[in-house]
Amino acid sequence: MGELHTETGGHLPDVRLAYETWGTLDADGANAVLVLHALTGDAHVASHRADPSAGWWEELVGPGRAVDTDRWFVVAPNMLGGCDGSTGPSSPAPDGAPWGSRFPFVTLRDAVETERRLAEHLGVTAWQAVIGGSMGGARALEWAVTHPEMVRGVAVLASTACSSAEQIAWAQAQTQAVRLDPDWAGGDYHPGPGPVVGLGIARRIAHTTYRSAAELEGRFGRAAQGAENPFGTVAGPRAGRYQVESYLDHQAAKLVDRFDAGSYVTLTEALMSHDVGRGRGGVEAALAGYPGRAFVAAVDSDRLYFPAESERLARLLPGEVPVHTIASPIGHDGFLTEYAQVAEELKAALEL
Known part of the structure; x- marks a missing residue:
């Protein structure tokens, strides 16, 4: 991905992103879907020929599923700063030693910039949808606000427009x-x-x-x-x-x-810094400029990302955006375990 100057003034001379893909990209590069992982997730969203093990959102991605890989080219990157193949603190710096304490502070906007470069590398011209839950949902919102011309639809599950004091x-x-x-x-x-x-x-x-x-x-x-x-x-x-x-x-x-x-x-700490309104006149102003389709879901028992925060996000997005409720007794992780409850609604909202 080349060198990266981070949002806060840090510098990485050569960034690598690990990623997995499913399906085939059309000639115009516009039949693509980006799926973004949560805090300790990785790029293995679903099984495929090279790795038949079940992915962390196996019910979401695959032939005939809500994100149908017979139709869509699906991309799932490991976030910048991670430890599953992307450049992070355990990666070698130019001197050959691990970055360790020298690794710069990165934000979700820095992550989005590296993912934009990945899209360019793959020949993706537009995302039919950018989908994520928890930290992945925060990155999805950053994508929609930073590059609205590329994001036709955004799906945010169990996440918010900015990290709260409690989070x-x-x-x-x-x-x-x-x-x-x-x-x-x-x-x-x-x-x-x-x-x-x-x-x-x-x-x-x-x-x-x-x-x-x-x-x-x-x-x-x-x-x-x-x-x-x-x-x-x-x-x-x-x-x-x-x-x-x-x-x-x-x-x-x-x-x-x-x-x-x-x-x-x-x-x-990247997630702690999450605020789509930073430097953009606040959350309301930032979200008002997104012209695409939007899907918002909350877990009714979530005590980390409260349903009320999803409701506020939906109100601030342009148009009439309902909040789809995932009914689960387990809490925040319900967006992973009970995703099938809202799969069809997401598919319809994002025209997948």
């Missing part, structure tokens, strides 16, 4: 958990293993916000792990643990095994 607060706790791990070493711990304890704590915090209180209570309550008594005595040492603790430990271990702590901090 920033939860994110700050996570980045601090990583940075306060002694093995963070100022960000220069590569090749590792690095701050795995801090990253695990960050994931526990994040996953709690991704799930609803009702789901955690219904699944685990105060139950003990196995046959152990997790309570001990009031005055004595605690024995055993709760089932919900084991669940969070499992989620932390899964992420630590596959994700770089530096990328986690980089992407989290």
